[in-house]
Amino acid sequence: MKIIYSHLKQFLPDLDIKSDKLRDDITLIGHFTNFYEKIDNEIVFDLDIKVNRGDCLGYYGLARDLAVFYNLKLNIPQIPTFEFASDNPSIIIDSTDVLRIQAIKLTGVSNSTSPDWLTKFLNLHLINPINLVVDLTNYIMILYGIPCHAFDTTKTGESLVWENNLHQKYSQFTTLDNTTLKLEPQNLLITNSQNPLSLSFIGGKNSGIDISTQNIILEMAIYNRSRVRKDSKILKTVTEASIRLEKHLDPETIPLAFSQLIHLIQKHTHAKISSSLFDHYPHPVILPNIEFDPKFPSTVSGIDIPIEFSTNCLTDLGCSLSPLVKEGTKERLIVTPPSIRPDLTLSHDLVEEVVRFYGYHHIPTNQPLSSAPTPDITPKILHLVEMTKDKLVSLGYDEVLSWPLVSTPLDKKNVVSTQDNINSSFPYLRQSIIQSLQSQVDQYQRLKLNHPQIFEVGKIFFQIDKKYIEKYALGVYHYSETQLKKDLEQLNLKPITYDNNYAQIILDNQDLNSVKSYIPQISHNSAYELTHQLIVLDANQTFNSPQDPQKLLASYQQKINPDTFWSIEIIDIYSKPEKNIYRYTFRVTYFNTTDKIAKKTHLAAFNLN
């Protein structure tokens, strides 16, 4: 959600906070602000709005929060009274998914391109300007967070119907941007009884406003958000309107927002109101009455928050508060939140409101939970997992984590498959951890990593008698099959399933009763991301006396750039003491570099130029 500082001021004329501070404050009260930037002489903030705060998908809702935080007066635009005509617009609501709609007919519209301020506003919100009427509907949507729409009655006819696509009466719909959507049963549509004109969240090509449009039906509505969400998902179409209509919006804000829209369209297009105001609102919002102990914010937060602060904060947010009632040592009051805050339904919700405005920074950070233990409920299998990992590390094995999703099943009868997996080449959950290890070994071979010794502990999955079974499995690979067997004997785990250089042991099948509590080793070692194949180069060095191999290795290692040095070893020592010849063959492995650079480094290190 983009917010332009100067436009925020139309709701908060006294707002005078530096951009850095405003960014941080908006974040601290719950709307994470990634950054702000200066574009076209405007300061634009980029906010992540929480999914339960649909009200803040418009300037109005955010301004209400900031008014409380900075103790500023909230400026509600004053709209002149309209003179409505007596005729009702011809609108039929034939769907229970319409929670509230206001609509009006305007004639004599003088449409045009938008003025610069409006074009700039929309551009900064990454919305393409279309024409004045359409742009004003988008402007009001961004100000109040409630989508609205205009229909050209010359194209649609005078009568509009809100209906669900029962019995798939309508088969397809073409959007404003010329995309044809195949309609599904129950989709909420606006039609003229013959053709679909619009979905609840995107307009249609056959009803759109163009520069020559003169007569329009203007509407603003809030729908059953589940319906909008389903339609948006099924039709794979996401719009600024669908993002908002999926949230819990406030039907009581419609009169304010819609009247400002009418006012702006009249003002800029000289349109005439040609109908009465249509207002369909079958089930007005019932506000909850929340029993609230004003000391509760202190109880939950663990710090002392003055009662006066709590009650003032809730009042400033627009809540109605009953007088305080004392019952013995307890005090309580009834809090009725404003309709624009449907997220406030429980006393805990009110606590969050109080604490976020009081400031989380008041809560001390140096008083952690007491270390008094509660009963140990650690499952024994976890001790076995950790113990096994440490044993394998001590035997020289490296731990890897591999993909639990695989491309082919080992046994089709009991394989667990995924549905609608984006990574469609890997649709199955592994039935053996060896499947995953093989991919890792292949990868190491591509990287020319010699002699891998690796292991993994992870889950393997089966479907048996319509039940999903998962077990901890240990998979091990050694480049020497003989050594693999020798090493695994030391683990005392059975049975072991061998597959050439691979082995698997099901840890869940071990005698867990005999497993004791185990405190694993903490170690910090270096792991590297290989971006190129390893490069292995040998070098002979001849001396006239025996050398200390360790000193030799250290001495040559020092001559190599540590950023490309992987390993060094002596792979051969040839000696003829009678002739004072001692030849040492070194093998150096280089990483994350090119052949050319590695060779140059190598020749220099061993003075072979």
Add this chain to the structure above:
Amino acid sequence: MYQLNQIVSLLTDKLEKIETIDQIEAIKVEYLGRKGIVNQLFSQINQVPSEKRQQHGQQLNQLKINIQNLIDLKSTTLKKSSKLTTTKKESLTRSLNKIGHLHPITQTERHLNKIFRNLGFSTYHGPEIETDEFCFQRLNVPQNHPARDMQDSIYIQKPDYLLRTQTSSIEARLLANHKPPFKVAFPGSVYRNEKVNRSNHFIFHQYQAVVVDKNVTMKDLIGTMDLMFKQLYGQDVTIRYRCKYYPEVEPGVGPDMLCFQCQGKGCPLCKHAGWIEMGGSGMIHPLVLKMAGIDPKIWTGFAFGMGLDRLTMAQKNIKDIRTLLGGNLAYKPNQL
């Protein structure tokens, strides 16, 4: 035609008996030479039925690698035993012995486990194939709740079974299976329906801690989180705590760490925010406790969770998230 397993078995026997480097060379020619056993097998591949040819080719490639590895291992052993008579054997041996390594994610998990063990926490686990009930509903996310959009799921069987999208499902199991008081912390891998590329993966790792007891407060939560961050990242780390939304907690708390790369100035790592989001937390929602049969008027608790992958990547200078799983992560052999 040779049986492939027999070839390896015969080679192993032969290698056990040989004593000199010259004998090794002869074996190498016999098996891997131009007219050796392996090449003969490759030349006979046309005799294999076409539908099995690809698989047979892969088996031969693996056989070749196995034979090379066995010969290399024997060669190294012989060189160590026969040629070090005039040098310090133990020094060379040290340069050749391999030490093992734990995966960086495991290292981080263990570090966190230790921190929480010192605070009296148990560890825990839960299934990776999870039900909608424990992954969402018991965490206060009913069907069609927009919060479900925060987590694209990989389903096993729609709509009831999926791969867990968050470690909070383990929390839901914990609450259902144990009576308070308890203090528990646990790592877990979680799944999202994301295309795998340099920046995204379908699997990643989270760590979560859950406490339910009498009189647990936000002060306990923030104090405990701060202790954890300081032990993980050092005493100088700067953390801020802010309001954040998660359906399973109320109030919600979001910890952010001052970006260690830019110190708050804004950089690509912190997406120019100056701060790095470190996960989510809050006081366990009373409805979540109620659904688990725990009376929220008596018991209160907190939960917090954090991702481990991005921070591990930053610590190890790993740029590609695919490196962590089945990728290009490798460990240097033992250092001098």
